[in-house]
Amino acid sequence: MGSACSAALAPAPQHEPLPGLGSSLPAFPDPLHADPQLQRFLDAAVAQLCQWWSGSGQRSPLPLLSVLPELAPPIEGQPPQALLADLQLVMDGAFNPSHPGALAHLDPPPLAAAVAAELVAAGLNNNLLAEELSPSLTRLERGLCAWMATALGLGDQAGGVAASGGSLSNLMALVVARHRAGLAGDASAVVLCSADAHVSLGKALMVMGLPASALWPLPVDAAGALSIPALEQALERAHAEGRPVLAVVATAGTTVRGAVDLIAPLAALCRPRGIWLHVDGAIGAVFALSEAHRQRVPDLGLADSLTVNPQKLLGIPKSSSLLLLRDPGLLARCFATGLPYMEPSWADAHGGECGLQGTRPAEVLKLWLGLRQLGRSGIDAVLEGAITRRQRLQHLLEPLPLSLQGGPLHLLPFCPEGLDASGADRWSTSTRQRLLEQQLMLSRPLYAGRHHLKAVLGNPHTGEAELQRLRSVVEASLP
Numbered sequence: 001m002g003s004a005c006s007a008a009l010a011p012a013p014q015h016e017p018l019p020g021l022g023s024s025l026p027a028f029p030d031p032l033h034a035d036p037q038l039q040r041f042l043d044a045a046v047a048q049l050c051q052w053w054s055g056s057g058q059r060s061p062l063p064l065l066s067v068l069p070e071l072a073p074p075i076e077g078q079p080p081q082a083l084l085a086d087l088q089l090v091m092d093g094a095f096n097p098s099h100p101g102a103l104a105h106l107d108p109p110p111l112a113a114a115v116a117a118e119l120v121a122a123g124l125n126n127n128l129l130a131e132e133l134s135p136s137l138t139r140l141e142r143g144l145c146a147w148m149a150t151a152l153g154l155g156d157q158a159g160g161v162a163a164s165g166g167s168l169s170n171l172m173a174l175v176v177a178r179h180r181a182g183l184a185g186d187a188s189a190v191v192l193c194s195a196d197a198h199v200s201l202g203k204a205l206m207v208m209g210l211p212a213s214a215l216w217p218l219p220v221d222a223a224g225a226l227s228i229p230a231l232e233q234a235l236e237r238a239h240a241e242g243r244p245v246l247a248v249v250a251t252a253g254t255t256v257r258g259a260v261d262l263i264a265p266l267a268a269l270c271r272p273r274g275i276w277l278h279v280d281g282a283i284g285a286v287f288a289l290s291e292a293h294r295q296r297v298p299d300l301g302l303a304d305s306l307t308v309n310p311q312k313l314l315g316i317p318k319s320s321s322l323l324l325l326r327d328p329g330l331l332a333r334c335f336a337t338g339l340p341y342m343e344p345s346w347a348d349a350h351g352g353e354c355g356l357q358g359t360r361p362a363e364v365l366k367l368w369l370g371l372r373q374l375g376r377s378g379i380d381a382v383l384e385g386a387i388t389r390r391q392r393l394q395h396l397l398e399p400l401p402l403s404l405q406g407g408p409l410h411l412l413p414f415c416p417e418g419l420d421a422s423g424a425d426r427w428s429t430s431t432r433q434r435l436l437e438q439q440l441m442l443s444r445p446l447y448a449g450r451h452h453l454k455a456v457l458g459n460p461h462t463g464e465a466e467l468q469r470l471r472s473v474v475e476a477s478l479p
C-alpha cells in the first residue's frame with residue numbers, strides 16, 4: 001500500500017459510445033414520461049458497481065495506483081459513457097472493503113439493501129431539515145430512532161436523531177448535557193472520560209469553546225476500561241476545585257482495544273450528583289441488539305445519551321450514526337432556534353431543530369432498509385461472525401510471544417512483548433508491509449506509547465485462510 005499507492009491524473013480518454021447508452025443524458029428526470037435512456041444509464045452504473053464488487057477479491061484491499069480523472073467541469077457536458085469511464089477511474093483507486101483481507105478499520109463491506117436505499121434516497125432528494133421536505137422520511141427517522149433507543153434499553157420514551165458520524169453525535173450529546181446543566185458559557189466546566197476515549201471528544205470541546213484542559217482523560221484499568229477509583233477521585237477533585245462536571249463520557253468499545261467501560265458503577269456515581277452520563281457506543285452499542293451478545297456491552301440503558309454507529313459493523317454505508325436520548329425532547333429544547341421560513345412541525349420539532357445540522361440527507365433510509373434486510377437473525381449473525389473471527393485469531397496468536405490487548409468485542413490489537421517504542425514502530429511498520437504483500441490490511445495504532453498492529457474482525461468475507469496467513473506473517477516477523 002500506502003507507500004506504494006501513488007496518484008496521477010489520467011489523460012482525457014476517447015470514448016466509444018456504449019451500445020444502448022446513447023450520446024447524451026437528460027439533465028433531470030422527466031416528470032411526465034418514463035425515460036429509457038436514464039434507466040439504461042442507471043442500470044449501467046449499477047452494473048459497473050456490481051462488477052467492482054465481484055472483482056474485489058482479485059484486487060488488493062488498497063489499490064497500488066490511484067488515477068484521477070479530469071476534475072473541473074468541461075465546457076460541454078460529458079456523454080454517459082464518458083461519465084461512467086471517469087467513475088470507473090475513481091472506483092479503481094478506491095479502498096476495497098469487500099476484500100477478505102480488509103481488516104484494518106471499522107469499515108466493513110456495505111449491505112446490499114442499504115446500497116439500494118442510498119441510491120433511492122439520492123433520487124428522492126428529500127431534506128430531513130423539515131417535515132414538508134421529507135414527510136415520510138421524517139416519520140421514519142423519528143420512529144426508527146425510537147425503536148433503536150428502546151431496543152438498546154433507554155426506555156419507552158426514548159428517541160433521538162440521525163447525525164452524520166459519531167463525532168457529530170458525541171458533540172451534540174455534550175452540547176445537550178451542557179444545556180441541561182445550565183453550564184453554557186461556563187469555561188470552568190469539565191468533561192471526564194477515559195484516556196482511551198475517542199479523539200472526537202477533544203474536538204467537541206474545541207467547538208464548544210472550552211479549553212483543551214476541560215477534558216480530563218482518566219486512567220484505564222488492565223482491561224482498558226475507565227478506572228472507577230480514578231473517576232471517584234476526579235469527581236472529588238472537580239468538587240474541591242469548584243469545577244462543574246458537564247458530563248462523564250463512558251465508552252462502549254474503545255477505538256484501539258474495543259474495551260467497554262463499566263456503565264453501572266459510572267451511572268451510580270453520576271446519578272446522585274446529577275451529572276450527565278453519555279455513552280459513546282459508536283463501536284459497541286450495536287452488540288446490545290443481540291440477545292446473545294448484549295452482555296458484552298451491559299447497562300447501556302443507564303446512559304442519559306448514547307452514540308451508536310451502525311456504519312462501523314452492520315454494513316450501513318457511511319455515514320450512519322444516531323444520537324439517542326432517554327428524553328429526546330431535550331434535543332429541540334437545546335438546539336431549536338426557530339425555522340421562520342418553514343411551516344410549523346406537525347409533531348414535536350423539525351429534524352433540523354433537533355441537532356446541529358440543518359439540511360440533512362435521508363441517512364435513515366439505508367439504515368432502516370439494511371436492518372430490514374438483515375432481520376434480527378441477520379443482525380445476530382453479523383455480530384456472531386465478528387466475535388467468532390476475533391476469538392479464532394486470538395486463539396491463533398496466543399501461543400506467540402505477543403501482548404494481546406483485545407476486549408470483549410471484535411478488535412484485536414497486538415505487539416511483541418518486550419519491545420520499546422522505537423522497536424515497536426519498526427516492527428509494526430515492516431510487519432504491516434509484509435501483511436499488505438499478502439493482501440492483508442491491518443492498522444497501526446499508537447497505544448500506550450507503542451505502535452501496535454490492530455485487526456478489526458468485522459469483515460464477513462474474512463475466513464480461516466486469511467487468519468492463518470495473518471498468523472504466519474506475524475510469527476515470521478518475531479525475533
Ligand SMILES: Cc1ncc(COP(=O)(O)O)c(C=O)c1O
Nearest residue numbers: 165166167198200253255280282
Ligand atoms: C469510539 C468512537 N467514537 C466515536 C468515533 C467517531 O466516529 P466518526 O468517525 O463516525 O465520526 C469513533 C471513530 O472511530 C470511535 O471509534
